[in-house]
Amino acid sequence: MPVMTYREALRQGLREEMLRDERVFIMGEDVGKNWGGAFKVTKGLAEEFGDERVRDTPISENTIAGAAVGAAITGMRPVAEIMFGDLITLAMDQVCNQAAKMRYMFGGQTSVPLVIRTVFGGGKNIASHHSQSLEAWFMHTPGLKIAVPAFAYDVKGLIKTAIRDPNPVMFFEHKLVYDKKEEVPDEEYLIPFGEARVHREGDDVTVWGTFLMVHKAIAVADQLAKEGISVEVIDPRTLVPLDKKTLLESVKKTGRLVLVTEETKTGATTAEIAAIVQEEAFDWLDAPIVRVNAPDTPVPFSPTLEQFFIPDEKRIAKAVKSIL
Amino acid sequence: MPVMTYREALRQGLREEMLRDERVFIMGEDVGKNWGGAFKVTKGLAEEFGDERVRDTPISENTIAGAAVGAAITGMRPVAEIMFGDLITLAMDQVCNQAAKMRYMFGGQTSVPLVIRTVFGGGKNIASHHSQSLEAWFMHTPGLKIAVPAFAYDVKGLIKTAIRDPNPVMFFEHKLVYDKKEEVPDEEYLIPFGEARVHREGDDVTVWGTFLMVHKAIAVADQLAKEGISVEVIDPRTLVPLDKKTLLESVKKTGRLVLVTEETKTGATTAEIAAIVQEEAFDWLDAPIVRVNAPDTPVPFSPTLEQFFIPDEKRIAKAVKSIL
Amino acid sequence: MAVEPKMTVDKKKLVDLYTRTLKIRLFESKVWDLFGQNLIPGTLHLYLGQEAVAAGVTAALKKTDWIQSTHRGHGHVIAKGADMKRAMAELLGKRTGSCKGKGGSMHITQFDVGVLGATGVVASGLPIAVGAALSCKMRGTKDVVACFFGDGASNNGTFGESLNMSAIWKLPVIWVVENNLYAMGTPIAWTCPSENIAQRADGYCIPNKIVDGNNALEVYEATVEAVERARNGGGPTLIECKTYRMKGHSRFDPAKYRPKEEAEYWLSRDPVEIIRKIAIEAGALTEKEADKIRKKLEKEVEEAAKFAIESEYPAPEEALEDVFMEVDA
């Protein structure tokens, strides 16, 4: 099986869907031939599919999202890109009031088959306006599905599922995983939404996390294995729908849960997961659920500060050991 | 002590601060003399303080919020009104990327002393775009303080504290409490942020909630008292800072916790509270923390549907009993 | 108001314009009645007084063309051909409503007659219209999109973004500003430095025109021109329709903030009377025919009200339906 980067796998998924279905098109700032997307995800696609189907837009986030809504309800399958997740602040009305609610408030008359791709996360020293992780806002918005692929294999299968879904899908990526490599089949495959991926099986503690933190959790699991601590690592892959089953079964086995994301702590997706697990597996918990997140601050610029901000393997390992 | 409505108490607080400090001014859509605010909170203030200090704006939410930021950092004390909380979707960049982060990303050079008032909640049959409860988004945004007054006495003391705070304060109101009455001192008083109000003391179960749900929880407590069930009712009054102490002490006493808000369940503020309590009072919990929220749907229009959507006293009482 | 119908407008179209205008009037008058009887929950933004805009615009559209509506949407959707029964039932929050009672007044929508949606967020329809027009263009349907919005909406950020995007991509959109001089209680003079909104379109090189929004024929003629441009790949047009609300902004607003002379002037220019007179003077309609049309419409509206009143409310648990569309396995 070919090994490729997350970026390449994502591009391959987009390309396959564009070949399969001529209603699929991409729109966003600098997605076209002059740039290929700020993170080069769409590079080459404008050359292959033309400027109409890989459409550069003005810097108009709310109208990009809204245009995707209008196109989606009238027969197209837009994949809109918001260049940085931090900028989705400008598109919240179209995403959360229109895309998410339209089917419901019109009593099922329409469906809104669109994908909005954007990218979260720090680690690139680009400070408060280009480094946030805002997925929790959308998890709290009924009507949106949310994919959070962390691996090359997942991103290809999930983008294809996202594009085919008749509902609005928020497709969140992470800056520091674009270059991560993995084996990715060349042939077509779809990954259903709502199925977690268990990266490591273990008996002592369950670690659930997203994006770069999954990679770190795996490293921690491998490390702790040497110390005789057996850690199960779960990546939900989609937040809505959420695979509660895999998580709850794991917690019922281990009795211990650590939640790890790069979000600022208060109100993060980890809060919801903690609430669910204590609700549904209360009697199995042998220790409090521990959350490992970024502190409640904006994302700082300087490397020393940003490294402190982003949870590292040491903090994850410590959290695991704290409840053993 | 005079009895007055929440609306009147809020207006009195605003008025006192405008009299005290000439830097304080109000801006928003229809806050001025032709309307006095969609919910009549600012009625009469334009007549008293003039159009400059009670300033009607165009329908430009992001620029209203941003103008408040610009005015705040240069020596004014703006109180900006966003007519409905659902419309703050349009101002998320200025609120969450600018107001919240400015002090931090400029290394403490500035402070942003502004208040943004808006109103959440359903119950008025005005459907998906005018009935949401979005406070969780802001609780997940470091740099913002959040007030959630549910009573007339609180709203006056808190708005005054909010206006004097050198930091950005999100001041959230609720449509169905504007007409609620309570004794409110005519003289000046301030309510410090981060101090919960315990409305009922009890030993069996703690109920923590916000806005209209506090009123309902009190009714439930009074009702259950007759059945011999002793319920403690806590209203945090501010979400940031959060009075964890009062809550944790209560839970350590009762061993049982029900969380009640009108938010849609997934990712609500109640998730964060549940996560905190299981983290910090794990050993005291005799039962899973139960969350009572709206379902994960947009807010429906029809009375039968909306009544189903908004948690009622029956659901709260049932939740309390479910963990006894 | 002696407007001479141009020769391009045939008599049938005049009857059509009269019928559409009147239909909205009767529907909205009934709505006003029903909420007086406490049968309509929530709030309402009536279209009374602005009927000629929706009538004139929609009369220039095909069924497969789209409109994008607003919070003041009843008139738009009725004019575009929505079923009055289902529309009325929606306002009453009944299960038989076009949105199953989930949307109500501010979201009144009937998708299958070409209504993209009614939205409670001012100016939020513009981006959606851009997308729908882009879709028409990409799919090669030759359909066009007419997007309604108010003077107040023109001050929101999406206005500039959407006009611009429609211009650079030469999209088949007709931007219809219903300038009723107020946004709630705020007179346009307080929030707009110019007398007209239309000049903002020049900034985006979009052809624009100001018309009497109480005259359905004028609105129609301007729209025909705009539609022609749009269908032929000439891109967007903005039409500013000067008009006026007959009532307050919403259910409980007595609109006392409007100067007496201003209100009198506008209220004397009744859109129904204006198009009726034009049609009769042009020989398109006799008084008698006009009355017959009115009778017929009154009956339809009456039936719609009856249907709505007799329909059931949704069952509470229906609140949980329609969030997501099922995914085919």
Added chain:
Amino acid sequence: MAVEPKMTVDKKKLVDLYTRTLKIRLFESKVWDLFGQNLIPGTLHLYLGQEAVAAGVTAALKKTDWIQSTHRGHGHVIAKGADMKRAMAELLGKRTGSCKGKGGSMHITQFDVGVLGATGVVASGLPIAVGAALSCKMRGTKDVVACFFGDGASNNGTFGESLNMSAIWKLPVIWVVENNLYAMGTPIAWTCPSENIAQRADGYCIPNKIVDGNNALEVYEATVEAVERARNGGGPTLIECKTYRMKGHSRFDPAKYRPKEEAEYWLSRDPVEIIRKIAIEAGALTEKEADKIRKKLEKEVEEAAKFAIESEYPAPEEALEDVFMEVDA
């Protein structure tokens, strides 16, 4: 480029303009060096090529006047009088930086010399400028606000909202569009239907002017006029400065998408050379004096770099500071 300085501009001002322009050039050239040496974390949007805009605008301002900056902010803040040492230290992420290393390139700000802030969100500075100008007006300070933004920013919703608000309230703002023909790799022709941005200001009845943004004197003169209007209660002005980036959009962009002739044309019009020539021809400066100024500035820049390099990084836990201001008890 034989621009005759008007008689209104005295010789000292020409020297000032030359000095500001050159100062930015030298600062940015050093920055380019330092990141070549891997001393600057993250990304960078250099101001090289656009120096005349910041120089010309700020030369027309008082110290107490404000500017609002962008993601391409180094030039703005240096020109407004920011301490180069602290600015350079900020870029390197050092504790001695003006933002204590928390902001970096995209948030480089020195508040006490009149910089409201630099922002990473395109077009997000405009509303802040509106508020600052409103504040100046309400407090009666007679100060004005110059707000910089790009051609790309003009397509964002806040542009129309903010221009409008400044116009209706006659706020003391100068809207400075730095039209460098590109937003990242997107040529303005793809996203703007007109050749100029300035015409959009007409929609809001805002006086506007297009100037050669590579000529500090032209920028200065237009700004003087705008400042005068603003200070005297005449409200906002928009100045569109046509200019060009010397480098790519950001750190790693070779800008291959720009046509060769276009780039050659613009790069031959060096802002430093242009103002130098003007000053010398006007007799404001001799070659020798010009070189002396350069030497002095080079030294200052060198010292700034040394200071920055030798400064310490913040301690990790400092990440937790500066979220909230303490509340006085």
